[in-house]
Amino acid sequence: MTVTIELEGLVKTFGSTRALDGLDLSVGEGTVHGFLGPNGSGKTTTIRVLLGLLRADSGRATLFGGDPWREAVTLHRRLAYVPGDVNLWPKLSGGEVIDLLGRLRGDLDNRRRTELLDRFELDPRKKARTYSKGNRQKVALVAALASSAELLILDEPTSGLDPIMEAVFQDCIREIKAEGRTVLLSSHILAEVEALCDGVSIIRAGKTVQSGTLTDLRHLTRTAITADTVQAPTGLDQLRGVHGLQVDNHRARFDVDTDHLDEAMRALTKLGLRSLTSQPPTLEELFLRHYGDELARDGVALESAEEVAR
């Protein structure tokens, strides 16, 4: 598989702050890649390095096999970008901004533009001054989605959208993926990443702490099992990889390390299964695991944090 984005050991400092501290990121062509991390972890800085707006102090950054700083203009022909905090020119209408950005990129598809304005329910005649945050974001999204760029770089693109527009956005990304185009999606909305992304990278304090496909990552964590059995479920506590076992008459609840799921299933089958629900680990659990100590330090119990995240 061709690699569209490749970052290795990226370091960027602002004065005494180390915004990126050896960050790695690899995004294959035709994939949708989730880029996760709390506020201030370096997501936007990474994107700005990718766009050739910031120059990294050390490390290697490759975009379409080229140098994002030196070949910025040529590389930008092949990508579209939606910033996290969309500021528009107050005097221009939304339609004018979409056309301007499309013409600068040189690949505005008018049919698609009309269709997207319709789907996102955006009035292109309103002056940008009068748009809400969500509507400004829609302007930037329509401008990016109406292009035929090979790569979309989206920095928290849906933070101001309502749930209906979120669904429209997800549809659009699926279509883009179906066309074989690549998306780098920085997001806080884990459900969105889970719904759209093939792979994710979780970063923290300017470093990549976890990276891989969602399936890979799930292997690193536990599946939640609830089972009703014919025989009383005994001996489950003897199994390897089982945690937090609760037995209530013929019902057993436990978490099991994904590596030991098979053994647990066999044991349950022997007990005679009446019903079984298994819940794969959510991204929230993955994410919170990496920030668990931070949360604990802040006095938040992991359980309740998970509730909040949901």
Added chain:
Amino acid sequence: MSAFTGTRALIRFGVRRARVRMLVWILGIELLVVFTAVSVKDLYPTPESLAKVAALSKDNVAAIVFNGPAQALETLGGQIAFQIGSFGLIMVGLMSIFMLGYFTRVEEENGRTELLLATAVGRHAPLVAACILVTAMNVVVAVLVAGSLAAMSLPLAGSIAFGLSFFVLGLVFTGITAVAAQVTENTRVVYGSCAALVAVSFVLRAVGDIGDGRLSWLSPIGWSQKLRPYAGEHWWALTVPVAAAALTLAAAWLLTERRDVGAGLVQPRPGRSTAGPSLGSPLGLAFRLQRGSLIGWSLGLLVLGGTYGSVGDQIDQFVEDNEQMADYFAAYGGATLTEAFFTTTALMLALIGGGFAIQSMLRAVAEESTFRAELLLATPVSRTAWVGSHLVVAVLGSVIVLGLTGLGTAVTYGIIVQDFSSLPRLVGAELTYLPAVWILTGVALLLYGLVPKAALAAWGAYAVVLISGILGDVLNLPEWLRGLSPFERTPALPANNFEFLPVAVITAVAVVLMAAGLASFRRRDTPA
């Protein structure tokens, strides 16, 4: 909860937030007055020297146009009031406009007023607090100015009148700005329309003061000068500006009740649903963004140039039998008096036009700090093309602005004397200053390219050039300091002949500054 609830807290908050801004304006105006007063005192130490300069100034149309009516110029106080003249009043007007706008419309446009009104703050509190804050600044300015002049042993009544002339002008523009801030939801329109009113006030009183003074009654700057500080004060003249301020403030109060928070009385029209053909390049965008400002500057300077042109023919009549004036202008090397007059006005207009050249270039700073530049730089637009687009607007725009002001002077003068033969020379006089204006653009671009946060220091360079050009003689600035200004090095037409070498050197310096600015911008992070 009354409409005033929270006013006191908002005032304290305003002082906390804007203390540096407030201090800079107040001290800037106070220092301008003190330096000018001290220089005038040094320059004309004896009653004889004062009498001599008074005789010179009272018939000098150029001086009257810039400074104000000739009132008791043979006294030290009268001469000081004349020399600080309209310039000081303009500064007070601008202070009131920008500070009131800062406390009201800027806050509302950023959505911060909404945040405050959602708390226990009355509907009128933000406007009332802003008016009180700006009025307090004007009081401080008036007290400092009156106090420091009185401390220089000038007559007490005159010093108080002079301070009051500043105060009431500030009050009038506080009221005008308060109304404008209710009418439109756009801060730039508030600033632009109010600053244009300052310019109109200046022009009206200039025309009035040359004539019989009646037209000056239409101008707030004229009202302040009708108070006649140090020249047999006409205290009753205070009634006019006080009444105007009361009317405008009351109107602003009523308008506040008739509009929604965040909106103006005038609703913005919907825009185009698709972009016009010009909006397809960084340059097209830069022109579009600066269109309003370019039109404003062009019209303002066109009118100002036209005003000067319309009085050009009166110079000869004024000075026909005035030997001292003839001596004064002899300094211009045998040029005619009309030429000497237009030489002075050409410099003044070019200096003012320099403001556009800096403002236009600094547009890039705002574009970058609001991350709008990022949207463009993420497309196949190079850094040079982007920052270059604003440079091109600044350079070409200054050609338009100076060209039009020269044309305004030349055409009105041509109409009055029924002879257009001097038109090319008068327009040429203005255009000769273009390289000097471009140096200001170059300085702004270089500062921006190196340290964007420091780019506003370009206004500091502008202030030096402006003060050295307008008050250089009065302040008796050292030669080396004045020599730093490219405007001083530019051949002063039409009294002098065009010289190629200095103009070429100034152009070259401007080009080097711009090239260095572009190169440093290419090298740095955005946003820096």
